[in-house]
Amino acid sequence: MLAKGGPTVTQTPTPTGALPRTATRLLLAERVVGPLRAEHFRRETVPLAPPAAGEVLVANRFMAIDPAIRNRMDHTAGPGWAYLPGEPVGAVAVGVVLASAADEVPVGARVVSFLGFRDYATVPAGEVEVIDPLLGDRPIEYGLTALGNPGLTAWVGVREVGRVRAGETVFVSGASGGIGSLAGQIARLAGARVIGSAGTDEKARWLVDELGFAASYNYRTEDPDQALARLAPDGLDVYFDNTGGPQLAAAIRRLRRLGRVALCGAVSGYDSGGSPLHLANVSDLVRGSLTIRGYMVTDFRESWPTATAQLQDWLRVGELRAPHTVMDGLDSAPEALAQILRPGSSHSGKMLVRLTDPGHG
Numbered sequence: 001m002l003a004k005g006g007p008t009v010t011q012t013p014t015p016t017g018a019l020p021r022t023a024t025r026l027l028l029a030e031r032v033v034g035p036l037r038a039e040h041f042r043r044e045t046v047p048l049a050p051p052a053a054g055e056v057l058v059a060n061r062f063m064a065i066d067p068a069i070r071n072r073m074d075h076t077a078g079p080g081w082a083y084l085p086g087e088p089v090g091a092v093a094v095g096v097v098l099a100s101a102a103d104e105v106p107v108g109a110r111v112v113s114f115l116g117f118r119d120y121a122t123v124p125a126g127e128v129e130v131i132d133p134l135l136g137d138r139p140i141e142y143g144l145t146a147l148g149n150p151g152l153t154a155w156v157g158v159r160e161v162g163r164v165r166a167g168e169t170v171f172v173s174g175a176s177g178g179i180g181s182l183a184g185q186i187a188r189l190a191g192a193r194v195i196g197s198a199g200t201d202e203k204a205r206w207l208v209d210e211l212g213f214a215a216s217y218n219y220r221t222e223d224p225d226q227a228l229a230r231l232a233p234d235g236l237d238v239y240f241d242n243t244g245g246p247q248l249a250a251a252i253r254r255l256r257r258l259g260r261v262a263l264c265g266a267v268s269g270y271d272s273g274g275s276p277l278h279l280a281n282v283s284d285l286v287r288g289s290l291t292i293r294g295y296m297v298t299d300f301r302e303s304w305p306t307a308t309a310q311l312q313d314w315l316r317v318g319e320l321r322a323p324h325t326v327m328d329g330l331d332s333a334p335e336a337l338a339q340i341l342r343p344g345s346s347h348s349g350k351m352l353v354r355l356t357d358p359g360h361g
Helices: 067-073 140-144 149-161 180-189 201-209 224-231 245-254 282-287 297-317 330-341
Strands: 022-028 041-047 055-064 093-100 110-113 120-124 128-130 169-172 193-198 215-218 236-241 255-263 291-294 324-328 350-354
Touching: 022 120, 022 330, 041 330, 055 110, 055 140, 067 330, 093 140, 110 140, 140 324, 140 350, 149 180, 149 236, 149 255, 149 297, 169 180, 180 193, 180 236, 193 201, 193 224, 201 215, 215 224, 224 245, 236 245, 245 255, 324 330, 330 350
Parallel strands: 169 193, 169 236, 193 215, 236 255, 255 291, 324 350
Antiparallel strands: 022 041, 055 093, 055 120, 055 350, 093 110, 110 128
Protein backbone atom coordinates (compact mmCIF):
# COMPACT_ATOMS: atom_id res chain seq x y z
CA MET A 1 0.00 0.00 0.00
CA LEU A 2 1.14 3.62 -0.45
CA ALA A 3 1.19 5.76 2.67
CA LYS A 4 0.24 9.33 1.72
CA GLY A 5 3.35 11.43 1.55
CA GLY A 6 5.48 8.57 2.79
CA PRO A 7 7.38 5.48 1.65
CA THR A 8 5.95 2.56 -0.25
CA VAL A 9 5.05 -0.09 2.30
CA THR A 10 4.35 -3.67 1.36
CA GLN A 11 2.62 -5.93 3.84
CA THR A 12 1.47 -9.49 4.23
CA PRO A 13 -2.20 -10.03 5.08
CA THR A 14 -3.14 -11.19 8.56
CA PRO A 15 -6.31 -13.15 9.43
CA THR A 16 -8.05 -9.85 10.27
CA GLY A 17 -6.68 -8.10 7.18
CA ALA A 18 -4.75 -5.55 9.24
CA LEU A 19 -1.33 -5.23 10.81
CA PRO A 20 -1.03 -5.43 14.60
CA ARG A 21 -1.33 -2.02 16.23
CA THR A 22 0.32 -2.75 19.56
CA ALA A 23 3.34 -4.66 20.78
CA THR A 24 3.92 -6.27 24.16
CA ARG A 25 7.38 -6.44 25.67
CA LEU A 26 9.08 -7.29 28.95
CA LEU A 27 11.25 -4.68 30.64
CA LEU A 28 13.71 -5.08 33.47
CA ALA A 29 11.91 -3.91 36.60
CA GLU A 30 14.98 -3.97 38.84
CA ARG A 31 18.55 -5.24 38.82
CA VAL A 32 18.69 -8.81 40.08
CA VAL A 33 20.16 -9.77 43.43
CA GLY A 34 20.00 -13.49 44.18
CA PRO A 35 17.79 -15.96 42.29
CA LEU A 36 15.77 -14.64 39.35
CA ARG A 37 12.06 -14.04 40.00
CA ALA A 38 9.13 -13.03 37.80
CA GLU A 39 9.00 -9.73 39.70
CA HIS A 40 12.28 -8.72 38.08
CA PHE A 41 10.31 -8.17 34.84
CA ARG A 42 7.61 -5.63 34.00
CA ARG A 43 5.11 -6.14 31.17
CA GLU A 44 4.37 -3.20 28.90
CA THR A 45 2.10 -2.73 25.87
CA VAL A 46 3.05 0.06 23.47
CA PRO A 47 1.65 1.41 20.17
CA LEU A 48 3.15 -0.24 17.09
CA ALA A 49 3.76 2.12 14.19
CA PRO A 50 3.72 0.97 10.55
CA PRO A 51 7.20 1.01 9.03
CA ALA A 52 8.61 4.31 7.80
CA ALA A 53 11.21 4.51 5.04
CA GLY A 54 13.95 1.92 5.61
CA GLU A 55 12.01 0.10 8.35
CA VAL A 56 10.30 -3.27 8.72
CA LEU A 57 7.59 -4.63 11.00
CA VAL A 58 8.51 -8.04 12.39
CA ALA A 59 6.41 -10.70 14.11
CA ASN A 60 8.76 -12.62 16.38
CA ARG A 61 8.05 -16.35 16.19
CA PHE A 62 10.61 -17.66 18.72
CA MET A 63 13.20 -16.22 21.08
CA ALA A 64 16.24 -17.95 22.53
CA ILE A 65 16.65 -18.22 26.29
CA ASP A 66 20.36 -17.89 27.06
CA PRO A 67 22.02 -18.01 30.51
CA ALA A 68 23.96 -14.84 29.66
CA ILE A 69 20.68 -12.88 29.80
CA ARG A 70 20.63 -13.42 33.57
CA ASN A 71 24.27 -12.32 33.78
CA ARG A 72 23.42 -8.99 32.17
CA MET A 73 20.51 -8.43 34.57
CA ASP A 74 22.68 -8.86 37.66
CA HIS A 75 23.28 -5.93 40.01
CA THR A 76 27.02 -6.42 39.55
CA ALA A 77 26.95 -6.22 35.72
CA GLY A 78 29.09 -3.35 34.46
CA PRO A 79 28.36 -0.42 32.12
CA GLY A 80 27.88 -1.33 28.49
CA TRP A 81 26.94 -4.91 29.44
CA ALA A 82 24.18 -4.49 32.01
CA TYR A 83 20.49 -4.18 31.28
CA LEU A 84 19.12 -1.24 33.24
CA PRO A 85 15.72 -0.89 34.96
CA GLY A 86 13.10 0.33 32.53
CA GLU A 87 14.93 -1.02 29.48
CA PRO A 88 13.65 -3.88 27.32
CA VAL A 89 15.53 -7.09 28.01
CA GLY A 90 17.33 -8.32 24.91
CA ALA A 91 17.52 -11.78 23.40
CA VAL A 92 18.11 -13.32 20.00
CA ALA A 93 14.84 -13.94 18.17
CA VAL A 94 13.65 -15.19 14.79
CA GLY A 95 10.60 -13.81 13.10
CA VAL A 96 8.76 -13.03 9.88
CA VAL A 97 8.49 -9.63 8.20
CA LEU A 98 4.82 -8.57 8.05
CA ALA A 99 5.37 -5.16 6.43
CA SER A 100 8.38 -3.55 4.81
CA ALA A 101 9.50 -0.15 3.58
CA ALA A 102 12.99 -1.46 2.84
CA ASP A 103 13.75 -3.06 -0.52
CA GLU A 104 16.48 -5.29 0.93
CA VAL A 105 14.12 -7.01 3.41
CA PRO A 106 10.96 -8.19 1.63
CA VAL A 107 7.66 -9.08 3.19
CA GLY A 108 7.59 -12.73 4.24
CA ALA A 109 11.34 -12.92 4.81
CA ARG A 110 12.48 -14.90 7.82
CA VAL A 111 14.86 -12.82 9.91
CA VAL A 112 17.03 -13.03 13.01
CA SER A 113 17.45 -10.08 15.35
CA PHE A 114 18.16 -9.09 18.94
CA LEU A 115 14.49 -8.24 19.48
CA GLY A 116 13.55 -10.91 22.00
CA PHE A 117 11.23 -10.41 24.98
CA ARG A 118 8.60 -8.79 22.69
CA ASP A 119 6.04 -10.10 20.23
CA TYR A 120 6.19 -7.44 17.49
CA ALA A 121 8.57 -4.63 16.61
CA THR A 122 9.00 -1.92 13.98
CA VAL A 123 12.73 -1.32 13.50
CA PRO A 124 15.27 -0.14 10.93
CA ALA A 125 15.97 -2.89 8.40
CA GLY A 126 19.61 -2.89 9.50
CA GLU A 127 18.57 -4.41 12.85
CA VAL A 128 17.43 -7.67 11.23
CA GLU A 129 19.21 -10.23 9.06
CA VAL A 130 17.43 -12.30 6.44
CA ILE A 131 18.09 -16.00 7.10
CA ASP A 132 16.10 -17.71 4.35
CA PRO A 133 19.27 -18.80 2.48
CA LEU A 134 20.69 -20.16 5.74
CA LEU A 135 17.59 -22.13 6.68
CA GLY A 136 16.49 -23.44 3.30
CA ASP A 137 13.42 -25.58 3.92
CA ARG A 138 14.11 -26.05 7.65
CA PRO A 139 11.76 -24.58 10.28
CA ILE A 140 12.52 -21.07 11.46
CA GLU A 141 13.58 -22.22 14.93
CA TYR A 142 16.73 -23.78 13.46
CA GLY A 143 18.00 -20.20 13.29
CA LEU A 144 18.20 -20.31 17.10
CA THR A 145 19.67 -23.81 17.42
CA ALA A 146 22.08 -25.69 15.16
CA LEU A 147 22.15 -23.01 12.43
CA GLY A 148 22.27 -20.09 14.84
CA ASN A 149 24.52 -18.86 17.61
CA PRO A 150 24.48 -22.17 19.57
CA GLY A 151 25.71 -24.13 16.56
CA LEU A 152 28.45 -21.62 15.76
CA THR A 153 29.49 -21.36 19.42
CA ALA A 154 29.70 -25.13 19.80
CA TRP A 155 31.60 -25.58 16.52
CA VAL A 156 34.13 -22.84 17.36
CA GLY A 157 34.68 -24.19 20.88
CA VAL A 158 35.27 -27.74 19.68
CA ARG A 159 37.15 -27.14 16.44
CA GLU A 160 39.00 -23.83 16.91
CA VAL A 161 39.50 -23.48 20.67
CA GLY A 162 39.54 -27.12 21.79
CA ARG A 163 41.17 -28.35 18.56
CA VAL A 164 39.56 -31.76 19.10
CA ARG A 165 41.11 -34.60 17.13
CA ALA A 166 40.07 -38.16 16.40
CA GLY A 167 40.86 -40.60 19.18
CA GLU A 168 40.86 -37.98 21.95
CA THR A 169 38.68 -37.98 25.06
CA VAL A 170 36.46 -34.92 25.49
CA PHE A 171 34.34 -33.94 28.49
CA VAL A 172 31.38 -31.55 28.06
CA SER A 173 29.67 -30.13 31.14
CA GLY A 174 26.10 -28.88 30.87
CA ALA A 175 25.91 -31.32 27.98
CA SER A 176 22.12 -31.47 27.82
CA GLY A 177 21.81 -27.73 27.16
CA GLY A 178 21.56 -25.86 23.89
CA ILE A 179 25.30 -25.46 23.28
CA GLY A 180 26.57 -28.49 25.20
CA SER A 181 24.33 -30.92 23.32
CA LEU A 182 25.71 -29.63 20.01
CA ALA A 183 29.33 -29.45 21.22
CA GLY A 184 29.24 -33.09 22.28
CA GLN A 185 27.85 -34.19 18.93
CA ILE A 186 30.43 -32.12 17.03
CA ALA A 187 33.25 -33.62 19.08
CA ARG A 188 31.85 -37.10 18.37
CA LEU A 189 31.72 -36.31 14.65
CA ALA A 190 35.40 -35.29 14.90
CA GLY A 191 36.14 -38.84 16.06
CA ALA A 192 36.49 -38.19 19.79
CA ARG A 193 35.17 -40.23 22.70
CA VAL A 194 32.74 -37.86 24.42
CA ILE A 195 31.68 -37.79 28.09
CA GLY A 196 28.87 -35.49 29.22
CA SER A 197 27.35 -34.32 32.48
CA ALA A 198 23.71 -33.40 33.08
CA GLY A 199 21.49 -32.55 36.04
CA THR A 200 19.18 -35.60 36.03
CA ASP A 201 19.55 -39.31 35.41
CA GLU A 202 17.07 -39.06 32.53
CA LYS A 203 19.08 -36.37 30.74
CA ALA A 204 22.32 -38.25 31.35
CA ARG A 205 20.83 -41.33 29.68
CA TRP A 206 19.49 -39.15 26.85
CA LEU A 207 23.01 -37.96 26.04
CA VAL A 208 24.11 -41.54 25.44
CA ASP A 209 20.96 -43.06 23.95
CA GLU A 210 19.92 -40.18 21.68
CA LEU A 211 23.00 -38.03 20.99
CA GLY A 212 25.69 -40.69 20.82
CA PHE A 213 27.85 -39.71 23.81
CA ALA A 214 30.12 -42.53 24.95
CA ALA A 215 29.32 -41.99 28.64
CA SER A 216 27.60 -39.55 30.99
CA TYR A 217 26.85 -38.87 34.64
CA ASN A 218 24.47 -36.88 36.84
CA TYR A 219 26.52 -34.09 38.44
CA ARG A 220 23.91 -33.65 41.18
CA THR A 221 24.29 -37.19 42.51
CA GLU A 222 27.93 -38.01 41.73
CA ASP A 223 31.05 -36.08 42.65
CA PRO A 224 32.73 -34.89 39.42
CA ASP A 225 36.18 -36.08 40.51
CA GLN A 226 34.85 -39.57 41.12
CA ALA A 227 32.76 -39.57 37.94
CA LEU A 228 35.65 -38.52 35.72
CA ALA A 229 38.03 -41.01 37.37
CA ARG A 230 35.46 -43.71 36.58
CA LEU A 231 34.58 -42.62 33.05
CA ALA A 232 37.99 -41.35 31.91
CA PRO A 233 40.56 -43.41 33.86
CA ASP A 234 43.31 -42.46 31.40
CA GLY A 235 42.52 -38.75 31.59
CA LEU A 236 41.02 -36.09 29.35
CA ASP A 237 42.36 -34.30 26.32
CA VAL A 238 39.77 -31.54 26.04
CA TYR A 239 37.21 -30.03 28.39
CA PHE A 240 34.33 -27.96 26.96
CA ASP A 241 33.11 -25.94 29.95
CA ASN A 242 29.56 -24.59 30.23
CA THR A 243 29.32 -24.53 34.01
CA GLY A 244 32.47 -23.41 35.82
CA GLY A 245 32.68 -24.33 39.51
CA PRO A 246 33.49 -27.84 40.75
CA GLN A 247 33.20 -29.47 37.33
CA LEU A 248 35.85 -27.14 35.91
CA ALA A 249 38.18 -27.87 38.82
CA ALA A 250 37.69 -31.63 38.45
CA ALA A 251 38.26 -31.52 34.69
CA ILE A 252 41.51 -29.58 35.04
CA ARG A 253 42.78 -32.20 37.47
CA ARG A 254 42.08 -34.94 34.90
CA LEU A 255 43.70 -33.27 31.88
CA ARG A 256 46.56 -35.09 30.22
CA ARG A 257 49.68 -33.36 28.97
CA LEU A 258 48.84 -30.74 26.30
CA GLY A 259 45.22 -30.77 27.43
CA ARG A 260 42.93 -27.92 26.42
CA VAL A 261 39.98 -26.19 28.08
CA ALA A 262 37.42 -24.17 26.11
CA LEU A 263 35.63 -21.85 28.54
CA CYS A 264 32.23 -21.26 26.95
CA GLY A 265 30.15 -20.33 30.02
CA ALA A 266 29.82 -20.55 33.78
CA VAL A 267 26.11 -21.08 34.34
CA SER A 268 26.63 -22.57 37.81
CA GLY A 269 27.29 -19.06 39.12
CA TYR A 270 24.94 -16.86 37.09
CA ASP A 271 22.14 -17.00 39.64
CA SER A 272 24.30 -17.00 42.76
CA GLY A 273 26.80 -14.20 42.47
CA GLY A 274 29.46 -15.70 40.21
CA SER A 275 31.55 -18.80 39.66
CA PRO A 276 35.13 -18.56 40.99
CA LEU A 277 37.86 -20.16 38.92
CA HIS A 278 39.18 -23.16 40.88
CA LEU A 279 42.58 -23.98 39.47
CA ALA A 280 44.98 -26.74 40.33
CA ASN A 281 48.48 -25.91 41.47
CA VAL A 282 49.85 -23.55 38.83
CA SER A 283 53.01 -25.62 38.54
CA ASP A 284 50.81 -28.54 37.43
CA LEU A 285 49.46 -26.38 34.62
CA VAL A 286 53.00 -25.57 33.55
CA ARG A 287 54.24 -29.15 33.70
CA GLY A 288 51.21 -30.35 31.75
CA SER A 289 51.55 -27.58 29.13
CA LEU A 290 47.82 -27.01 29.56
CA THR A 291 45.84 -24.40 27.64
CA ILE A 292 42.81 -22.73 29.24
CA ARG A 293 41.01 -20.25 26.99
CA GLY A 294 37.79 -18.33 27.29
CA TYR A 295 36.21 -17.28 24.02
CA MET A 296 33.41 -15.37 22.35
CA VAL A 297 32.06 -16.70 19.08
CA THR A 298 32.21 -13.20 17.59
CA ASP A 299 36.02 -13.39 17.75
CA PHE A 300 35.93 -16.14 15.11
CA ARG A 301 33.84 -14.57 12.35
CA GLU A 302 36.28 -15.76 9.70
CA SER A 303 35.35 -19.36 10.62
CA TRP A 304 31.58 -18.89 10.42
CA PRO A 305 31.19 -19.79 6.71
CA THR A 306 33.11 -23.05 7.19
CA ALA A 307 31.21 -23.84 10.38
CA THR A 308 27.82 -23.10 8.81
CA ALA A 309 28.51 -25.22 5.76
CA GLN A 310 29.56 -28.17 7.90
CA LEU A 311 26.58 -27.82 10.24
CA GLN A 312 24.24 -27.73 7.23
CA ASP A 313 25.87 -30.84 5.78
CA TRP A 314 25.56 -32.77 9.04
CA LEU A 315 21.90 -31.79 9.39
CA ARG A 316 21.15 -32.76 5.80
CA VAL A 317 22.52 -36.30 6.20
CA GLY A 318 21.07 -36.75 9.69
CA GLU A 319 24.38 -36.90 11.58
CA LEU A 320 23.55 -33.89 13.78
CA ARG A 321 20.43 -33.29 15.83
CA ALA A 322 19.19 -29.87 16.99
CA PRO A 323 17.38 -30.61 20.26
CA HIS A 324 15.24 -27.89 21.80
CA THR A 325 12.42 -27.35 24.30
CA VAL A 326 9.62 -24.84 23.65
CA MET A 327 7.57 -22.88 26.17
CA ASP A 328 4.59 -20.90 24.90
CA GLY A 329 3.86 -17.20 25.24
CA LEU A 330 5.81 -14.08 26.18
CA ASP A 331 4.70 -14.36 29.80
CA SER A 332 6.47 -17.72 30.07
CA ALA A 333 9.87 -16.14 29.32
CA PRO A 334 10.82 -15.35 32.96
CA GLU A 335 10.10 -18.93 34.01
CA ALA A 336 11.98 -20.26 30.99
CA LEU A 337 15.04 -18.24 32.00
CA ALA A 338 14.73 -19.31 35.64
CA GLN A 339 14.39 -22.93 34.54
CA ILE A 340 17.65 -23.08 32.60
CA LEU A 341 19.45 -21.63 35.64
CA ARG A 342 17.88 -24.18 37.99
CA PRO A 343 19.91 -27.35 38.70
CA GLY A 344 18.07 -30.45 37.61
CA SER A 345 15.56 -28.69 35.38
CA SER A 346 13.59 -30.89 33.01
CA HIS A 347 14.33 -29.16 29.69
CA SER A 348 16.81 -30.56 27.17
CA GLY A 349 18.56 -28.86 24.30
CA LYS A 350 18.04 -25.19 23.56
CA MET A 351 15.27 -23.46 25.50
CA LEU A 352 12.99 -21.43 23.21
CA VAL A 353 9.88 -19.36 23.86
CA ARG A 354 7.21 -19.21 21.13
CA LEU A 355 6.07 -15.57 20.88
CA THR A 356 3.57 -15.45 18.01
CA ASP A 357 1.78 -18.02 15.89
CA PRO A 358 1.87 -17.93 12.07
CA GLY A 359 -1.93 -18.03 12.03
CA HIS A 360 -2.21 -14.83 14.08
CA GLY A 361 -0.03 -12.31 12.36
